[in-house]
Amino acid sequence: MKPAAERKLSHAVASQLSRAGLLEGDKPLLVAVSGGPDSLALLTLLSGLRTQNHLRLHIAHLDHGLRGPESEEDAEYVQSVANDIAIPCTVAKGNVDLFRKKHHLSWEAAAREVRYAFLSSLAEGIGASAVALGHTADDQAETVLLHLMRGSGLQGLQGMLPTTFWQSKDHTQSITLVRPLLGITREETEALCQAHKLEPRHDSSNLEDRFVRNRIRRKLIPHLKQYNPSIREALLRLSQSLSHDFSYIDQKVREVWPTIVTRTSRGLRFNRKFFLALHPSIQAHLLRSGWKELSGDIASLTHNQIVNALSAAQKGAGKTVSLGSGLRFHSDYGELIFETTKPLTSNPHLIATPLPVPGEACIGAWHITAKLVDSPQFNKEPYRAYLDITALGKEGLVRSRQSDDRFQPLGMEGSKRLKEFMIDAHIPRRWRDETPLLVSEQGVAWVVGWRIAHWARVTESTQKIVELNATRATRLL
Incomplete structure (x- = not known):
């Protein structure tokens, strides 16, 4: 691989981390490394970003307990790679078979749940901001095709989200997941490993046709290439197009929800x-x-x-x-x-992310932008707001609600507890923890999608105006 090609990949990864608000900060980024070419390429690119961006990394590897000595050799290899590049590494062993039987899941689903539970627990233990995964453009194409075969709707056909949340089935664990390689192909990750003289491990279970994804990768996609040699690119375009459509529909659902839905004890x-x-x-x-x-x-x-x-x-x-x-x-x-009759639980909290003015921030499934404009274009768009720049200064902070938050809604003389505002505004309980708040030193300036603060409004004396836009996408993991 030529240096220019590697720089292109590095820039793509850095851009994705920047959009997710993970490129800089005092919290480490947990990197899931299986030892295969994709995760090794991700680790290599992230390692190259460490010095310039003050990026702290921690490697995580889980032996799923399914391949005997082969799995143990994978773990030893990942540990040796971590030692060579001086990055701390945690290796653990899970029992996928026991989890699968207990929860009546497929092998693939059980392995994913056990793996994410391990990553979530480790991330919490070391105070990590998120977990970086090595899914590539090829994985995305396979996911879209798999969901198409299952008859999924728009949500499934979007494929994987670059940044999203995982939550355990019992709602006791959660973690932010980021996928910086979704725009990078498997050919590119293999070429990068070769350029760095890495010898990736190859999971023999990827050759077993008992797994549907393997059959899609090994048989169906090669067959479809006979009809369209660019089938991967076509599936990725479909994913991106439907992502925009689903985001719009999801926005409309949030707009009509408070006018149609009320909550009861049951x-x-x-x-x-x-x-x-x-x-x-x-x-x-x-x-x-x-x-x-x-x-x-x-x-x-x-x-x-x-x-x-x-x-x-x-x-x-x-x-x-x-x-x-x-x-x-x-x-x-x-x-x-x-x-x-089941008890209701709340979503995991969003990780606090700075929003520069002008600039952008990605937090969970939300993408929020801030830019300076000459005049506001007021309309009924709930995900657009205009604020006096003095309300934010050079940078705001996007985060979830906190127990002591207070809010002065537009048009109200005094403030009230944010919880009371959310109840009065009929914000569903399950949405409250994942509703972003834009805050500054003065307090909550915008409850995204619902109301701005009275003190942050644009007035006749306003000299500079900030236009804020928020979009939200939801995808399957």
Whole structure:
């Protein structure tokens, strides 16, 4: 690999970390390294960014306990690589088989849950800001194709998100995941390893056809290349296009949610008249949001369950549909009732991220930009706000709510507890921890998507105006 090509890859990784707010800071970045070419390439590129960006790294490797001596040799290799480049490394061993049997999961799903639980626990223990994963453009194409075969909707066809959250099934663990290599191909990671004289390990289980993803990688994609030699690029374009579409729909769902949905002690109630007046796509995504609000896990929701719930909503009062996971959907005369007997849990908190003015910040699934404008273009767009620059100064901070937060909503003389504002604004409980707050030394300046602070508003005496825009995307892991 030529130096110019390596610099291009390094720039791509640095740009992704910068967008996620992870390039600089006092917290270490945990790097998941299996020993394969993709994770070794990621480690190499991140290691090259250490000095210039004051980036602290910590390597994590999990022996899944599935391949005997081969797995043990992988662990020894990763430890030796870590020693050579003087980066601390933690190696652990998991029991995927036991977890799979206990939770009735596939081998692939069980391995992913055990691996992410290990990474989450280690990240918390060392105070890491996030976990960097080595998924490439090829992995993204395989994921999109896998979801297409399963009949996934827009959410699944987006593939993997560059920055997202993982949460354990029992909601006791969570971690921010960042994927800096999604724009880099497997050919490029292998070429980088060769240029640095690295000898990646190769997981023999990747050759086993009992795993669907392996069959897609080894058989289906090569076959599809006979029809379209650029099938990978086509799948990536599909992913990117649908990501924009899903982001827009998700934004519309958040806009109508407070006007249609109310919370009860047992679940959610939808205004039936208003619900049925919406476009069917918004209806379906409202139900998906309701499912996630109550169960905390969207992965187990099927297309047929959504179709059955929508059918019950259309047919009138007295129709009840059991949706599994302890949930049921009931159509009444004026309401659609989504109920559960399970306790409700909240989402993990967002990691505090600086927002320079002008500049941008990525926090969780949110991307927030700040720029100076001559005059505001006021409209009903809830994810755009205009503030007096004196409210922020040169830099604001984007974070989740804290227990002692207070907020002075626009038009209100005094402040109130932020929790009270969120209740009054009908922000669903499950959204509150993942609703970004833009804060400065003066307090909460913007509850993103809902209201700006009265003291941060643009007035006749304002000399400089900051335009803020927030977008949000949600994808499957």
